[in-house]
Amino acid sequence: MKSLGVRAGILSVVLFFAFCLVWQIAVTPSASSGPALDPEYAKLMGITTAGAQSAMPGPVEVAGKLWDALKDPFYDNGPNDKGLGLQLAYSIGRVAIGYGLAVLVAVPLGFLIGMSALAYRALDPFIQVLKPISPLAWMPLALYTIKDSNLSAIFVIFICSVWPMLLNTAFGVGAVRKEWLNVARTLEVGPWRRAFTVILPAAAPTILTGMRISIGIAWLVIVAAEMLVGGTGIGYFVWNEWNNLSIANVIVGILMIGVVGMVLDLILARLQRRVTFPE
Amino acid sequence: MAEQNPKFISIEGISRRYPKREGGVTTIFEDLWLQVARGEFVCIIGHSGCGKTSVLNILSGLEAPTDGAVIVDGQAIEGPSLDRAVIFQGHALLPWKSVMGNVAYAVSSRWRRAGKAEVEERARRFIDLVGLKGSEMKKPAELSGGMRQRVGIARALSIEPKILLMDEPFSALDALTRGTLQDEVRRICTRTGQTVVMITHDVDEAIYLADKIVLMTNGPEAQIAEVVENPLPKDRARDSVHRAADYYPLRNHLVDFLVSRSRTFRDDKPAGYDPRHPPVVRIGTGAPAADIAPAPALAAGAP
Ligand SMILES: Nc1ncnc2c1ncn2[C@@H]1O[C@H](COP(=O)(O)OP(=O)(O)OP(=O)(O)O)[C@@H](O)[C@H]1O
Numbered sequence: 385m386k387s388l389g390v391r392a393g394i395l396s397v398v399l400f401f402a403f404c405l406v407w408q409i410a411v412t413p414s415a416s417s418g419p420a421l422d423p424e425y426a427k428l429m430g431i432t433t434a435g436a437q438s439a440m441p442g443p444v445e446v447a448g449k450l451w452d453a454l455k456d457p458f459y460d461n462g463p464n465d466k467g468l469g470l471q472l473a474y475s476i477g478r479v480a481i482g483y484g485l486a487v488l489v490a491v492p493l494g495f496l497i498g499m500s501a502l503a504y505r506a507l508d509p510f511i512q513v514l515k516p517i518s519p520l521a522w523m524p525l526a527l528y529t530i531k532d533s534n535l536s537a538i539f540v541i542f543i544c545s546v547w548p549m550l551l552n553t554a555f556g557v558g559a560v561r562k563e564w565l566n567v568a569r570t571l572e573v574g575p576w577r578r579a580f581t582v583i584l585p586a587a588a589p590t591i592l593t594g595m596r597i598s599i600g601i602a603w604l605v606i607v608a609a610e611m612l613v614g615g616t617g618i619g620y621f622v623w624n625e626w627n628n629l630s631i632a633n634v635i636v637g638i639l640m641i642g643v644v645g646m647v648l649d650l651i652l653a654r655l656q657r658r659v660t661f662p663e
Numbered sequence: 664m665a666e667q668n669p670k671f672i673s674i675e676g677i678s679r680r681y682p683k684r685e686g687g688v689t690t691i692f693e694d695l696w697l698q699v700a701r702g703e704f705v706c707i708i709g710h711s712g713c714g715k716t717s718v719l720n721i722l723s724g725l726e727a728p729t730d731g732a733v734i735v736d737g738q739a740i741e742g743p744s745l746d747r748a749v750i751f752q753g754h755a756l757l758p759w760k761s762v763m764g765n766v767a768y769a770v771s772s773r774w775r776r777a778g779k780a781e782v783e784e785r786a787r788r789f790i791d792l793v794g795l796k797g798s799e800m801k802k803p804a805e806l807s808g809g810m811r812q813r814v815g816i817a818r819a820l821s822i823e824p825k826i827l828l829m830d831e832p833f834s835a836l837d838a839l840t841r842g843t844l845q846d847e848v849r850r851i852c853t854r855t856g857q858t859v860v861m862i863t864h865d866v867d868e869a870i871y872l873a874d875k876i877v878l879m880t881n882g883p884e885a886q887i888a889e890v891v892e893n894p895l896p897k898d899r900a901r902d903s904v905h906r907a908a909d910y911y912p913l914r915n916h917l918v919d920f921l922v923s924r925s926r927t928f929r930d931d932k933p934a935g936y937d938p939r940h941p942p943v944v945r946i947g948t949g950a951p952a953a954d955i956a957p958a959p960a961l962a963a964g965a966p
Pocket residue numbers: 681691710711712713714715716717718882
């Protein structure tokens with residue numbers, strides 16, 4: 385009997401190949417549909433197809449493009465032709481800056497809000513109104529005030545990642561068990577030491593949950609933001625390849641967005657596991 | 664033991680009141696007076712809800728009394744202090760720290776300038792003392808209930824407090840573990856002459872551990888009905904304590920109090936009852952204590 389992990393792995397591989405097979409069959413033009421239609425249709429679409437090829441690429445073609453992209457990920461031939469790795473690096477860089485700033489603001493602020501019932505009550509209405517705003521709705525305001533598309537994208541990342549972290553930090557800090565605080569009090573631990581040795585570790589799992597939600601949202605939003613502001617980044621890449629009608633490259637872009645998103649989540653999940661304690 | 668200061672801890676007319684939801688105030692207890700000498704082991708027993716934890720929280724400084732004050736060693740309590748260690752009912756270990764981490768946290772809070780090696784050396788000594796050698800690196804979640812309570816004891820003792828405060832420290836444990844831990848606490852406290860105030864529900868625990876047993880009446884408006892001196896020899900042993908001549912009279916007296924007098928005391932006070940000087944009672948063969956107030960009715964009737 386093989387372990388569950390091995391069996392699940394085998395099933396995953398089988399499913400993957402089955403999916404590719406169905407995909408391939410779906411995009412292969414059937415003989416009965418008549419070759420006469422294809423060039424006509426192709427002409428309509430403005431593509432100069434050589435022979436009977438569907439506009440929708442098959443898995444083999446996508447795999448080829450993916451290989452091309454991975455072979456030379458960091459080339460730079462001007463604004464409209466950059467390597468996939470370079471585009472991803474732009475996106476990750478923006479997310480890192482916007483998200484990093486959000487951490488720096490949200491965690492200390494959440495700490496204060498969580499410690500003070502007054503601050504919590506006073507700021508709650510603002511947070512409740514600001515939180516549900518789609519981050520992209522800020523874009524015009526950001527472009528108008530900041531007047532820089534790159535900084536505006538970073539701002540949008542900041543604004544979308546800040547809320548889950550702020551709320552989770554405030555909640556985690558507010559929910560620290562009273563008996564742990566009493567331990568610190570009976571040991572005459574000062575406020576700073578108490579914050580770092582009792583409240584922070586006690587609230588860390590909740591804070592990390594917020595950070596994990598935020599990184600997921602940030603990665604969703606950066607793609608949309610880059611499609612809007614253009615220039616560089618994986619969102620721009622996907623949009624640009626759509627304008628080039630290179631569906632294969634669009635699919636490669638989509639795939640990479642998924643992979644990077646997964647990696648970001650895995651990193652946060654690992655951090656979360658590190659600070660989680662069993663009770 | 665060193666010469667006793669009979670007023671090492673002096674509880675002076677403390678009360679605790681809470682506002683009622685529908686207006687007015689509930690008085691949990693009021694005008695409570697009690698003295699504890701240095702090196703004494705005092706148990707407070709009373710029914711659930713009579714305010715024992717509130718008294719202990721006031722002694723620890725975690726809560727302030729509504730009225731009155733507590734003087735320790737000549738100084739009024741104004742907040743929590745490293746001089747008074749607390750063993751909490753729910754162990755209250757920090758779950759993200761190991762056994763060593765929990766004890767070392769207390770040690771480094773007490774001696775802020777001590778080096779890491781020094782702190783760990785000291786923490787290790789107290790971990791050994793409560794019999795947890797080899798479990799230093801375990802997290803509280805990996806320990807049994809008894810082991811967790813031992814860590815709590817090690818943490819409290821490691822800061823060398825002047826006073827040890829315990830709130831039903833063994834009530835969540837099975838009888839066997841409870842017995843072992845009682846033995847250990849007794850051994851450590853008698854050897855070091857530790858001043859202890861402990862809350863318990865358990866009459867036998869009080870008889871085995873305490874020098875004085877404080878009886879609280881039922882709340883609200885709970886009072887200290889009397890202070891019972893333990894007539895059993897100081898070097899009593901667990902396996903023979905119940906054979907002492909005074910054991911059953913003492914036990915019966917305590918049980919009688921919990922069963923009926925804790926309820927009826929308020930309406931049936933002994934003549935001349937003065938909350939400032941709750942009657943001190945000595946059961947059985949021993950002579951009555953020197954500063955006995957009016958002879959309590961029931962004690963006289965005890966066999
Ligand atoms: N914050 C509060 N507000 C109102 N009433 C309270 C509050 N805290 C405690 N009380 C009341 O004070 C009384 C005494 O509580 P306390 O916890 O001291 O009892 P206890 O003697 O320790 O009981 P137990 O043996 O069950 O632990 C209870 O009746 C409780 O309802």
